[in-house]
Every structure is written in structure tokens, then in C-alpha cells.
Amino acid sequence: MTNRYNKHIILPEIGQEGQNKLSNAKVLVVGAGGLGCPILQYLAAAGVGTLGIIDFDVVEISNLQRQVLFGQTTLGENKALAAKKRLQDLNSELKINAYPEALTHQNALNLFMQYDIIVDGSDNFKTRYLVNDACIITNKPLVFGAIYKFEGQVSVFNYQNGPTYRCLFPNPPQKNAIPNCAEIGVLGVLPGIIGSMQANEVIKIITGIGAVLSGKLLCFNSLTNQTSILKIKKNEAIINAVKTKASKFQFNKSMQHNCEVVKTASFKHIIGKKNIQIIDVREIHEQPKIDGFNVISIPLSAIQNHLNLFKNNLENYLFCQSGIRSKKAVKILNDAGITNCFSIEESAQEIKNSTIMELKKT
Amino acid sequence: MEITIKYFGQIAEETNTTEETIRIENGNISNILTLLLKKYDGLKYKDFQVAQNQEIVSPETEITGAEIALLPPFSGG
Numbered sequence: 334m335t336n337r338y339n340k341h342i343i344l345p346e347i348g349q350e351g352q353n354k355l356s357n358a359k360v361l362v363v364g365a366g367g368l369g370c371p372i373l374q375y376l377a378a379a380g381v382g383t384l385g386i387i388d389f390d391v392v393e394i395s396n397l398q399r400q401v402l403f404g405q406t407t408l409g410e411n412k413a414l415a416a417k418k419r420l421q422d423l424n425s426e427l428k429i430n431a432y433p434e435a436l437t438h439q440n441a442l443n444l445f446m447q448y449d450i451i452v453d454g455s456d457n458f459k460t461r462y463l464v465n466d467a468c469i470i471t472n473k474p475l476v477f478g479a480i481y482k483f484e485g486q487v488s489v490f491n492y493q494n495g496p497t498y499r500c501l502f503p504n505p506p507q508k509n510a511i512p513n514c515a516e517i518g519v520l521g522v523l524p525g526i527i528g529s530m531q532a533n534e535v536i537k538i539i540t541g542i543g544a545v546l547s548g549k550l551l552c553f554n555s556l557t558n559q560t561s562i563l564k565i566k567k568n569e570a571i572i573n574a575v576k577t578k579a580s581k582f583q584f585n586k587s588m589q590h591n592c593e594v595v596k597t598a599s600f601k602h603i604i605g606k607k608n609i610q611i612i613d614v615r616e617i618h619e620q621p622k623i624d625g626f627n628v629i630s631i632p633l634s635a636i637q638n639h640l641n642l643f644k645n646n647l648e649n650y651l652f653c654q655s656g657i658r659s660k661k662a663v664k665i666l667n668d669a670g671i672t673n674c675f676s677i678e679e680s681a682q683e684i685k686n687s688t689i690m691e692l693k694k695t
Numbered sequence: 696m697e698i699t700i701k702y703f704g705q706i707a708e709e710t711n712t713t714e715e716t717i718r719i720e721n722g723n724i725s726n727i728l729t730l731l732l733k734k735y736d737g738l739k740y741k742d743f744q745v746a747q748n749q750e751i752v753s754p755e756t757e758i759t760g761a762e763i764a765l766l767p768p769f770s771g772g
Contacts, residue, residue, distance in 0.1 A: 364772050366772050367771075367772055368772040369772070453772075456771055458768070478772070479768070479769035479770060479771060479772060480769055480772065481704045481769040481770075484703060486769050501744060501751060502742070502768045524771075550751075554713070562749065563751055563766065564750040565751050566751065
């Protein structure tokens with residue numbers, strides 16, 4: 334039998350039944366970074382039918398050392414959107430929802446309720462505690478992974494009434510007590526190992542095979558290969574305290590969807606890029622004027638009348654005084670079916686400053 | 696009695712070792728922590744949990760095990 338999932342199906346533990354479970358599963362991955370990339374890659378390859386990706390950040394060159402879904406051509410793109418593009422190429426059968434925004438108390442509950450399993454690939458305590466608490470309130474299993482330099486931790490929280498992250502660490506450490514990867518460095522392959530372990534737990538939960546890492550914290554050291562598994566007790570009082578504070582969260586705020594959200598790009602990533610046009614959507618009189626490279630001036634108020642200027646094979650990068658009007662302009666273009674448009678994150682003044690810097694270099 | 700102490704992450708950076716053996720009389724986990732805090736001044740600024748024989752325990756727990764681990768939270772991803 335030739336089948337994309339043949340190697341799964343011939344495993345008696347999975348079989349066609351297990352593969353169908355994977356295909357019917359809905360998994361949300363928070364963060365498409367070091368952990369999120371391998372998690373998403375293996376879940377997409379395994380045929381998890383619906384994948385959600387939430388990340389507000391953009392791809393930077395220093396991410397490529399470990400964030401294996403991205404490449405030089407996706408620099409400056411939003412990570413959720415760039416990951417979706419890569420994963421859809423890996424497996425076009427899947428429904429992939431990209432949310433290019435930050436996870437907040439406003440959007441978490443509504444988003445989590447649309448999925449069966451939540452996977453934490455975030456990189457800061459604020460998000461980790463938010464994810465944990467939202468999983469308690471929406472009663473979703475949380476596949477947790479976190480890394481520090483050469484070490485990683487993995488667990489499955491809130492699974493079948495098991496302990497939660499707060500049962501292990503009740504409160505976030507004092508602010509700035511613990512730096513993140515961006516500040517201290519991390520071995521590139523480590524999130525690959527820990528993220529793959531998270532993907533493994535997700536697949537076990539969905540297919541119902543093996544022993545899920547619930548009530549246990551796995552600690553892995555990549556330098557010594559030492560693996561310790563520590564038991565965690567459930568703390569009902571802590572869990573109930575989270576439930577009573579559920580009002581911190583908001584229900585029913587609709588999530589913006591990938592196709593409704595405009596793509597953004599950082600100006601520093603488009604310097605020197607070919608086959609693009611840069612458009613100033615400010616009114617003609619606004620200062621500062623940008624020179625040093627070709628800028629087409631099409632004020633936001635006139636975009637509708639000049640759609641033909643965007644209908645070409647060039648990528649369109651739009652800017653304005655602060656980034657608000659350029660987003661509106663991209664939205665107008667997207668609605669008109671012109672999708673190769675990006676809103677530049679920097680303000681006109683910032684663009685002017687970096688243009689001067691570039692000119693000084695040459 | 697002799698107890699093996701294991702250190703993880705930022706804690707191991709503070710103690711400069713991932714493992715050591717200490718001698719202590721009977722008591723509870725907080726007695727071990729007092730001893731370690733005396734030995735490693737920087738530990739008092741660190742967040743961590745304690746495991747005894749691969750099980751997370753509170754400081755009031757009696758020392759029964761041969762292995763104690765000091766475990767900090769990680770946030771990286």
C-alpha cells in the first residue's frame with residue numbers, strides 16, 4: 334500500500350485507527366521558535382489534521398541556528414505565517430491556522446477552546462503561566478517544554494486531572510531573574526531534542542499509546558546525556574486559585590485569522606532586496622521625505638484608485654508615519670486580491686535614519 | 696548520613712558542579728537547604744524546587760532519601 338502515513342499504519346500500536354485519530358486531532362502550538370519548529374514539523378508530517386500556530390515575532394537571521402522551519406528567504410516574515418507556508422508545502426492535506434499575534438488574556442480562552450491539545454513552545458515565563466492558567470480554565474492538556482543552555486524540561490500538565498505547571502512552580506520567578514535564549518545563548522540542537530519529545534507526547538496522547546509524561550518532569554542534559562524523571566504532586570488549592578481568578582481572562586473575543594491579518598516586514602530586511610517596490614502611503618505634504626532609493630508616493634486616501642500600480646510581480650512594501658495607515662493600506666490591497674503586500678514596521682523617521690546609515694556605509 | 700545532591704540549570708552554575716555528596720544528621724529538607732545556602736551564597740537569589748529520591752517535596756519533608764535535586768524553572772524556547 335502506498336500511503337503518506339504507511340510507516341505509521343503498519344505499526345500495530347497505531348494502525349489506520351491511530352492515523353485517523355491523528356487526522357481528526359486539533360493541536361495548538363504556542364510559539365514558532367526553537368521548540369515550536371520541531372514540534373510543528375513532526376506534527377505536520379505525522380498528519381495531525383488541524384494545527385494552530387500563534388506567534389507575533391518575525392524571523393531573524395540569528396533564529397536560523399535552531400529554528401529549522403525558516404530560511405534566508407523568510408527573513409523578516411512573521412513566524413506563524415512563515416511556518417504555515419513551509420508546513421503546507423510539507424503536507425497540503427492539513428488545515429493550518431496561523432495567528433500572527435501575541436497570546437494574551439484577551440484571546441487565549443477563545444483560541445484554546447478550538448483545540449484538543451495545547452503545546453507550549455514559548456520563551457518567557459509570562460506566556461508560560463498564561464498558557465498554563467488558560468489550559469486549567471478551558472480544561473485542555475498542556476504539553477510543556479522549556480530549555481536553558483544545554484538542559485531541557487518536558488512534562489504533560491493538566492492531563493486527566495493531573496498536576497499543572499503551577500503545582501511544580503507556583504509563581505513566576507522575579508522579573509529578569511532568569512534570562513531567555515536571546516540573551517544567554519542555547520545549543521541549537523537542544524530545542525530540536527526537547528521539541529521532538531513534546532511532539533512525541535502529543536502523538537501518544539492523541540493515539541492513546543504508551544505512558545504519557547503526566548505527573549512527571551523529565552530533565553535532560555545534552556552535555557552528559559543524563560535524563561532524570563521527577564514526580565510532581567497535584568496541588569488542588571493552587572489549581573482552584575487559578576479557577577477563581579478566571580475573570581482575568583476574557584471570553585468571546587474573536588481571533589483574527591491569518592487571511593484577515595496584514596503581513597508585516599522589518600525595513601532592515603528589505604534593504605537591497607530585488608524585485609520590490611516601496612510605497613509611501615502618507616499624504617504628499619508629510620515629512621520627513623525619504624530619499625536615497627526609489628519610493629512611490631500613493632497616499633492611503635488614493636489607494637483604491639491606483640490598484641493597478643500594485644498588480645505586478647513585485648513585492649510591495651508600504652510605510653507611513655507610524656505603521657497604522659500602511660497596515661490599513663495593505664488590508665485594502667488584500668481585500669482587492671493583491672496579496673504580495675507587506676506593511677513596514679518602522680516609522681518614516683526610522684526608515685530615514687536607517688537609509689542615512691546605509692548611505693554612510695557605501 | 697551521606698546524601699548526593701544534584702544541581703540543574705542556573706543552580707549548577709551557582710554551585711559550579713552538577714553533583715556532590717554531603718554528610719548530614721537526620722532532619723528535614725530545610726536543614727539541607729540551610730547548609731547549602733551557607734555554602735553557596737548566591738543560591739538565596741535563585742528560584743528552585745527540591746526533589747528527594749526523584750519526587751518533588753516541600754522543605755518540611757523529613758530526609759529519607761539518598762538523593763536530593765535542586766531544580767530551577769526554565770523559560771527558554
